Amino acid sequence: EKTARQTTVNSDLIYDVLRRHEPQHILMRAAWDDAADGLIDVHRLGALLKRIRGRIVHRALDTVSPLAVPVMLEIGRESVYGEADDAILAEAEDELIDEAMRLV
Amino acid sequence: MRPCVLSRAPRIELSGIDLLPDLAGALYVPDFEALLVADLHLEKASSLARRGVHLPPYDTRATLEHLAFSLAASRPRRLILLGDSFHDDEAHLRIDQADIGELARLTRGIDIIWLAGNHDPSPPKGLGGHHAQVVALGPITLRHVPSSLIEGECEIAGHLHPAAALAQRGRSLKRKCFIGHARRIVMPAYGSFTGGLSVSAAPFQAIFPMGDFNVWMIGGKAIHRFPAHRIR
Numbered sequence: 001e002k003t004a005r006q007t008t009v010n011s012d013l014i015y016d017v018l019r020r021h022e023p024q025h026i027l028m029r030a031a032w033d034d035a036a037d038g039l040i041d042v043h044r045l046g047a048l049l050k051r052i053r054g055r056i057v058h059r060a061l062d063t064v065s066p067l068a069v070p071v072m073l074e075i076g077r078e079s080v081y082g083e084a085d086d087a088i089l090a091e092a093e094d095e096l097i098d099e100a101m102r103l104v
Numbered sequence: 105m106r107p108c109v110l111s112r113a114p115r116i117e118l119s120g121i122d123l124l125p126d127l128a129g130a131l132y133v134p135d136f137e138a139l140l141v142a143d144l145h146l147e148k149a150s151s152l153a154r155r156g157v158h159l160p161p162y163d164t165r166a167t168l169e170h171l172a173f174s175l176a177a178s179r180p181r182r183l184i185l186l187g188d189s190f191h192d193d194e195a196h197l198r199i200d201q202a203d204i205g206e207l208a209r210l211t212r213g214i215d216i217i218w219l220a221g222n223h224d225p226s227p228p229k230g231l232g233g234h235h236a237q238v239v240a241l242g243p244i245t246l247r248h249v250p251s252s253l254i255e256g257e258c259e260i261a262g263h264l265h266p267a268a269a270l271a272q273r274g275r276s277l278k279r280k281c282f283i284g285h286a287r288r289i290v291m292p293a294y295g296s297f298t299g300g301l302s303v304s305a306a307p308f309q310a311i312f313p314m315g316d317f318n319v320w321m322i323g324g325k326a327i328h329r330f331p332a333h334r335i336r
Contacts, residue, residue, distance in 0.1 A: 014160060
């Protein structure tokens with residue numbers, strides 16, 4: 001039982017440690033290259049931005065542009081895993097406090 | 105309305121003595137100006153490497169960075185390590201000179217007490233400080249493995265690497281934690297490559313037989329206290 005506990009290590013931990021102490025490690029570069037191809041094609045996006053540099057016109061619109069509709073629909077659908085954990089822990093603690101106060 | 109005096113900096117109390125937990129897993133005891141840490145397991149990565157499990161060999165460095173944080177926040181007179189400070193008794197042969205230097209620098213002017221653990225029963229070589237099986241802070245006994253308590257004795261121990269899982273919003277969040285009741289506290293494992301054993305597991309049931317305990321879970325920004333019934 002103790003052996004199993006010692007040899008199981010969180011992969012987030014390995015990532016964090018490598019990023020801090022050996023950011024050029026091949027595993028880190030591989031992870032980034034992998035992620036770059038995942039949700040968006042970072043290389044293609046980078047090439048586009050280089051091509052249009054200096055010729056970007058920013059205009060704030062009054063209404064949602066039809067071209068923006070697909071990305072607006074994505075809001076709330078993609079989640080960043082784990083980012084709300086601290087808020088969730090605090091919420092659980094506050095619920096107990098509220099409950100205790102109700103009983104007083 | 106929640107009373108505004110409640111903050112996210114909880115304190116644990118044992119035998120009338122305040123214990124202040126920090127986000128790295130240490131306990132500061134202001135009455136004794138002592139910082140307590142348990143289960144650092146230094147050189148765990150290099151130990152596992154010899155058995156073919158290859159992890160980035162920076163666990164000692166990362167743990168010492170946390171120790172720097174805990175020491176800077178508490179500025180104690182003494183540092184007490186509650187055993188399993190090293191992953192094995194040969195760790196002193198593998199530890200980096202830079203890390204030894206850093207440890208010496210962090211603890212300059214601070215008394216160090218190394219308690220014996222099951223992984224590191226012998227006094228650490230070349231690192232100074234005092235070595236002991238057990239140490240007392242007033243009415244509180246500090247030792248590595250939680251043990252039977254005599255009448256009036258309270259205890260802070262390590263060894264079990266506690267972690268608690270909380271269900272909220274359909275999710276289960278597991279975190280390292282302090283666990284305790286009126287007479288004993290078990291500290292989480294401080295080391296950067298250490299994990300946690302669920303507080304629902306048998307070793308904890310043996311020392312908290314009535315299932316009557318609190319946990320102080322270590323979040324990213326704060327420590328959160330929960331009673332046993334809230335933990336799965």
